[in-house]
Amino acid sequence: MNIVRSLSALAAVLLAGSCVNSNATQGLRDAMLADGRPPDARAYGDFLVARFAAMTNDPETAAEYYAAAIDTAPEKSGIAERAVFSALLAGDYDTGVRLARRANEVGSEATLVRLTLGVDAMVRGREDEAAVYLDETDYGPFNRMVARGLSAWRIADRHGADKAETYLRAGLTGDPSLDSATLYMLGLIQAADKKDAAALETFDQLWDSGARLAVGVHAHAELLAANGQKQRALDILQGFREEIGQNAALEGLRADILAGKRIRPERLSTREGAALAVYVPAAALMMQTDDDLSGVYFVLALALDPHLQVARSLWGQSLDNADRRQEAISVLSRIPDSSEFYATARGQMAWALRREGRNQEAIAIAGDALDHSPDRGLKVQLADLFRSLDQFADADRLLSEVIAEDAKVGRTDWRILFARGATREQLGMWPEAESDLKAALALQPDDASVLNYLGYSYIDRGLNLEPALEMIRRAVELDPKSGYIVDSLGWAHYRMGHYELATRFLERAVELSPGEALLNDHLGDAYWQVGRKTEARFQWQRALKLDPSDSERERIEAKMEAGPETLVLKKAETDAAPPVPLVQRP
Structure with missing residues (x-):
């Protein structure tokens, strides 16, 4: 097979x-x-x-x-x-x-059978047995990459780092995108053998190629700092943060360098290196899929190095991706509070609990995460969590802290401004919300979500109607498949009394997102205004079956009784299209 x-x-x-x-x-x-x-x-x-x-x-x-x-x-x-x-x-x-x-x-x-037996042979220190199982001859491309990394560490342990380097170089293709995992293993083996100059040359080659793997960047920056190149190390860590995002281990190293601590590069043992040989391709696989297939390899990596908490963190994420949330929570709970990934794991757990509907537990876990490590990335992630729970005051507090911290280092992030603007709009703080939303739009003038949110907010308040309509039209041009954004354009025309035109756009919005209560509700209102009252009642009835919020349900039921003319139309909590989440959720 x-x-x-x-x-x-x-x-x-x-x-x-x-x-x-x-x-x-x-x-x-x-x-x-x-x-x-x-x-x-x-x-x-x-x-x-x-x-x-x-x-x-x-x-x-x-x-x-x-x-x-x-x-x-x-x-x-x-x-x-x-x-x-x-x-x-x-x-x-x-x-x-x-x-x-x-x-x-x-x-x-089967290669997975042989790979499992090869890993187990290395766990038990049976090098000759491992060599047989890790023979790459009949391996497929992905498992061949894993087996090659494992074999390199086995060869380094048995025959020395030079032999391992020769073995790895023989497998290079010349394509940086295909060779990055092999080169990372080479650099780590060179560092483990205290060949720092050679390791730095390998890691520099990787960095210049655009490869950005956190464990490799960590080893690279450690070596630079230990060899007197602290500013270069800080530049690389900052580059990773700006291009990829925050990583707990890298942020810890950055703090140590800035504090003037002596940096000692980690020299990996054979099993620690072998664990990374499995972890590195698995992490790349997880980023390319939305399932739990990579979990198979995280389990093998943790068998080699039970203390590789970053593998446990990503394993938990892969389980959550596959809707195996109870298992994800169990795996993440095993990360000890002494680990630099503890706070990250608690943030992941909070989101898993939120998706399970265990909201109070999610809030408690989020609080614990912030108490342990109030870093920027975690604050952004948990602000997103609080927004999803309609706890806008808590979200506003965290986002304001992030904006203030960014200002100290001369950074302005349009996504954070957008999130705080949307949050403050929900809190009824319109002047402050408008300021944030306009600032976000100035930084990102072609973002459909910002254009839509600000334009809709103006329309909903009867402000700047023509400019607001243009904003929403531009948003539709940028994202014509978004039911919420097309709905905004239809609702803008509705609020301006263009009922026939509004009906056309609102019908299109429902075609794009038929399962959204709000969109069906809006279409019902438009049908009522153009005299299609039977169809209007049908759309309202449909909206009631699509789990609207309590406030929406109350409005719709009132309209079913007496028509929309009896209501003072006002924006429900979710009228504007929800902004894009600020972080990739675990």
């Missing part, structure tokens, strides 16, 4: 499902595995139960039933491979290794 194809297929079915109901799984098992069934039927039954569990996002159960099918299924190798994948996806390294050994016994040549 082709491992790349099978992993892709498994990832697809896992994404398609939601968390499995254990009673449903048990019922399916009972139906498929009734007493008296022949062995083949039992094997197929186990296989189908496992498939059902995999499709419904329960890899633990999938691993259990794939494992049960190994001994009786006609095609053992493929099922064994799926069992290993499911066990690792469930975070159960020990079971994954046990099943990998069983898969090997039944003749599986």
Whole structure:
């Protein structure tokens, strides 16, 4: 079985499902595995139960039933491979290794099986055994990259850093985008062997190529600072912050350099380096996908180095991405408060709890994160959380702190100004909100969200009507597929009495975003004004079925009773299109 194809297929079915109901799984098992069934039927039954569990996002159960099918299924190798994948996806390294050994016994040549056994051999210090399993000959591109990094650290440990460097250089393609993971491993091995000049040359090459991997940048800046190049180290750390964003480990190093502390570069052990050889490609994979496939590799990395908390943080994020939030919270809770990633993990947990509807717990965890590490990135992330909970005063406080801190270093961030402007508009602080929104627009004049929000706010207040209409028209040009922005244009025409024109745009908005209560509500109002009263009531009824806010529900029900003329039309909490989140949520 082709491992790349099978992993892709498994990832697809896992994404398609939601968390499995254990009673449903048990019922399916009972139906498929009734007493008296022949062995083949039992094997197929186990296989189908496992498939059902995999499709419904329960890899633990999938691993259990794939494992049960190994001994009786006609095609053992493929099922064994799926069992290993499911066990690792469930975070159960020990079971994954046990099943990998069983898969090997039944003749599986799957690369994930071999990679798992290679990692386990390195964990147990069996170098010769690891060499056999990590032979790259039949590996696919991604797993070949992982195996190459693992082998380099094994070679460095057994034969020296020079041999490892020769091995890594032989695998270079000349394409920086393909070679970055290999070069990072080379630089880390050179640094571990105290060949600082060579390591700095490698890391400089990576930086100049545009590669931006936090663990590599950390090693680069450490070496620079330790070798007397503190300003160059600070420049690189600042460059990463501006291009990528804040990273807890890099911010800690930056603070240490600025405080004048002596910087001692970390010299990685074989297992620590091997863990990074798995972590680095896995982190790149996670950034390119919205599922939990990368979690398989984070589990392997943590087996090699249980203290690699950045891997645990990203593992938690991958679980959250796949809607496995309870597991994400469990993984993130294992990051100790002594780790530089503790506050980041608490912020991730707060968002996971928020998405689970556990809002009070989310607020408590957010408070704990801020108490532990009130850094800029965390404040931005948690301000976004407070805004989502309608706790606008708390969001305003955090955003104001960020803006004040930015001003001290001569920085102005339009996204923060936009967020505070939208927050203050919700708080009824219109003059202050207008100032922030205008400042954000001056910095980012072609951002559809800012144009739409400011234009809508003016229209809603009966201010600057023609300029506001132009702002919204420009926003629609920039983002014509946004139902909320097209709705703003329709609603602007409605507020100006252009009911026929408003109807056309509001119909288009509902086509783009049919499941939004507010948009259906607006279309109902427009239909009423052009005499299409039966259709208006239909749209209001539809809006009521789409979970509107309490204030929206009250307005809609009043209109159903007596029509919109009896109401003083005012903006509901969510009338303006919600601004884009300030951070990539975990």
